[in-house]
Amino acid sequence: MKITFKGDYALKAILYLAFHYGQERVVPIVEIADENDIPRKFLEQIMQILKGAGIVDSKRGISGGFFLKRAPDKILLGEIVRLIEGDIEPIPCAKNPPQVCCDDLAACAFKEIWVKVAAAVSDIIDNVTFADIMERQLKLKEADQGYTYQI
Amino acid sequence: MKITFKGDYALKAILYLAFHYGQERVVPIVEIADENDIPRKFLEQIMQILKGAGIVDSKRGISGGFFLKRAPDKILLGEIVRLIEGDIEPIPCAKNPPQVCCDDLAACAFKEIWVKVAAAVSDIIDNVTFADIMERQLKLKEADQGYTYQI
DNA sequence: TATTTTTCCTATCAAATTAGTCTGATTTTA
DNA sequence: TAAAATCAGACTAATTTGATAGGAAAAATA
16 A cells, blocks of 8 residues: 555645634635645645545635534544545455455465455554544644754 | 556566476476466566566576575565565655654654554565465365366 | 635646567577 | 577556646625
8 A cells, every 4th residue: 555645635634624623714725735735736636536525525715615524533544545545455356355266376375465464454544533643743743842942 | 555467477476486496497487477477578577676686596598497596485475575566665754763753743643654554564474475375375276176076 | 796715627747657568689508 | 500598678558646727616705
């Protein structure tokens, strides 16, 4: 599983929206883009994908923008990764159930491993919510400020 | 981590050579290619990479070919995957030690996850040898024949 | 109602990656 | 010396990636 710029941008955008979840104000794309160093027009496309998948919703017109449709603790990292990057299986065949095998014995001898890999990755990314990542970022921020003040 | 055709071909070629390890005869590319449905000229390129990395060696001229430089139980799946597909980390930054962080707090909040993912994948592919995969393929072959005879 | 601000939609594009092909040189053995 | 094999490098077509461009549509506000 590789995380492309597109995926990286999507994750950062959602994390940014997560920090604004529950507020009156919706967040315009230009703000998400500026604050996270994401090309605005590229982010527009990504937000449409996220909206299509029901992760975010939007308000058009003046003082419009985006907002999360679900609370950050109800959005799994794995959801977004799969949505933007596609399957996490190293080869497509590894999505099939274990018994269902192709006509290629060599491929099948490896398949068991790829199934394991996919399961291990899923086990991680499907057990992390954006609330977890928010928490992690707040800790990093504290640590960073702590360091700055020490100078 | 995605396995491309190139990687898939490399793994199959090595597995095929593994079944011929310790024999007098070296195996010509054309045989590896034919037996595994791999384009011959493409496989030539791949074998050069494997040779450059010291996985296989070759004998030129008539009745030449390739052979494993190490016993199958000394070749890790992870070695070949990394050689052909590159890093297993979902993002390059996740190769850095945990403390070393970029200037981007959001990226760092995610990084911890990518480090975990890479570790989980490594834990699988660096603990499987080609001897293990040979064993697995032999079992699949038996099961396949058993099924055929039952008809 | 006109203007502005925003999302929404579609087309286009350049660079990189993937999956090869093609041509031919070099080496070795029979 | 002819044949069989590896070795080397250029080339190519298709796909993916990472955008950019232009404008339509909607909504708030003056």
